[in-house]
Amino acid sequence: MTNPQATTSPRTRDQRRADTLAMLSTPVRDVWVATASVADDGTAVPYLVPLSMAWIDDRVVLALEATSRTGRNLLATGTGRLSLGGTRDVVMIDADLERSVRVAEAPPEIAEGYAAQADWDPRPGGADDVYLVLRPRRIQAWREVDELPGRLLMCDGEWL
Structure with a gap:
């Protein structure tokens, strides 16, 4: 099967x-979130998980347990790599953790904005749940090999 975008x-x-x-900004959008930690022997331990997300005020907002591996990694390192779309229409985001907000203490713009876009509401969840607000630092987007040149859309947090 050929890709119609390839033509x-x-x-x-x-x-x-x-x-x-x-x-x-598409409702019910999921994102792959890659993080890493360091094992006791000094080796990197990468981790990849799909999560629901919301795009609020030019930030990616995730809701998860702070004690989950992804939560621990993001809170410890302050960085992650996110991927949206498929391999023939991908958006790659390198992001920095801007802030962590306990779900029970989140301001309405985060809690209601997340629930509306992600199509689920973590507020009835556990006490360890947090919203992690990630600021995109670098964004790349491409569909096919002919779009590799010029794929960089954001650098150092600024749109090009």
Whole structure:
């Protein structure tokens, strides 16, 4: 099966940015979240998990247990890599942890915004649940090999 997007010309940076923002703000959007920790012997221990997300005020918001491996890794290192879409229409985000907010203490813009976009509400959950607010530092987007040049859309937290 051929990819119908393969017959089109590469998107402009403006179109890629618009497509990326549309993907980020789509309701019920899941994201792959990659984090890492360091084992006792000094080796890196990567971890990858799918999570629901919300795009609120130009930030990725995740809801999870602070004690989960992803929660512990993000809280300890302050960084993660996120991926949206499939391999032929991907958005890669390198992000920094801006803040952690206990679900029970979250301001309405985070709690209600997350529940509305993610299509589930963690507020009735456990006491260890937190919202992690991630600030994108670098964003890349591409569909096919012809879009690899120019895939960088954001650098140092600024749209190009």
